[in-house]
Amino acid sequence: MKWEGRGSxxxxxxxxxxxxCLITGLVILLGFYGHDRAVMQSTADELSRYGSLWAGRFLHPEIREVDYELMKQSGTVDFGVIxxxxxxxxxxxxxxxxxxxIRASQSLSGREM
Structure with missing residues (x-):
């Protein structure tokens, strides 16, 4: 019997x-990582907006617009709630x-979150 080429x-x-299979698994894992990173970035953006407006605490009750003067006067944010x-x-x-x-903090200048 000749075994040349058999089994190759x-x-x-x-x-x-x-x-x-390895490459397909890595592509799927990178997709999951990209999804998680995008979700975390989106949440960070929403939290910074939430922190800057402080969940409606500075909204004028009648016209429902941000009262920037009151926001400037107060200037304190409880980061635990955020x-x-x-x-x-x-x-x-x-x-x-x-x-x-999650850790939220204010910048050194106090103008960014």
């Missing part, structure tokens, strides 16, 4: 299929990770 397709097929809201916003929305904590 099986070995090549095994290597090619395993590489295709961090809790961020945890609630991200709960159950991440594919590849688990949220442990």
């Amino acid at each position: 397709y099986t070995v090549e097929g095994t290597l090619i299929i395993s590489f295709i 961090e809790d809201m961020g945890c609630r916003m991200l709960q159950g929305r991440l594919f590849c990770g688990e949220l442990r904590s």
